[in-house]
Amino acid sequence: MAQENAFDEAVVSEPPFEVVIHTAKTQADWCPITVDQANESPANAYRASKTFAERAAWDFVEKEKPHFDLSVINPPLVLGPIAHNLASLSALNTSNQRIRDLITGAAKDRCPPTGNYLYVDVRDLALAHVLAIEKVEAGGKRFFTVSSHFSNKEIAQIIDHEFPEFRSRLPTGEALVPGDYPADGVYGFDSSRAREILGLEFRPLKESIVDAVNSLLAVEPEIHQS
Known part of the structure; x- marks a missing residue:
């Protein structure tokens, strides 16, 4: 899921789907913060990765204004x-x-x-x-x-x-x-x-x-x- 274009085919549907439930994310590959930057704690790096992932989702909605909530x-x-x-x-x-x-x-x-x-x-x-x-x-x-x-x-x-x-x-x-x-x-x-x-x-x-x-x-x- 961390690969470029990983979701291209996953979001193609005919007839179009109405809902996507996304319940997973990568940690090490996605998070732009190292363990050393997070008080040398893997737990802190994990929390940071989740925070960055959610912020990215909200930023996408704000900037791209997609036709979905x-x-x-x-x-x-x-x-x-x-x-x-x-x-x-x-x-x-x-x-x-x-x-x-x-x-x-x-x-x-x-x-x-x-x-x-x-x-x-x-x-x-x-x-x-x-x-x-x-x-x-x-x-x-x-x-x-x-x-x-x-x-x-x-x-x-x-x-x-x-x-x-x-x-x-x-x-x-x-x-x-x-x-x-x-x-x-x-x-x-x-x-x-x-x-x-x-x-x-x-x-x-x-x-x-x-x-x-x-x-x-x-x-x-x-x-x-x-």
Whole structure:
């Protein structure tokens, strides 16, 4: 997708299509910023690449004035069940690796730090894309699709309550501390536009985690015996 003219044939259709949902982008090849320029942090370079990509889209609309609307869906960390084909949990996406490590015991001695304390369920995120298509008033707007705050400690506690068979593998006591919220609190968020214009009703964390665990067990049922 980073190659010149990569989308020439992809956007040719007869009869013409009405909608394009673009949910992927390159990072290293596209981003005009090096890791050294981003405080020597690959995470910062990744965030910068996403920012530049969105700015490029808005700049295109402003300059070219195409005969279509642009809507942008901005999610935080994405949790929830996996639906795509996955040969093994070693190929799991980064967001759900924390859940895998908790149910397999890999995080028993130390709950991983949460990092980003905002989440959205993957199904709510997918629905947001569809609703942005269906609702005329969504044109020309950005939507922050956030369900709520979360911590890895909360995820561990949900698994402990809903899947007692994994209780012996979960971190407890001081081992949970790294996955808790920071003592001085966390940042806020405003997803009111997604709720009011798109009409989204976000899933609670418990539903996201329970369904995610069940989807991981469907890929590797032997986790129950490991």
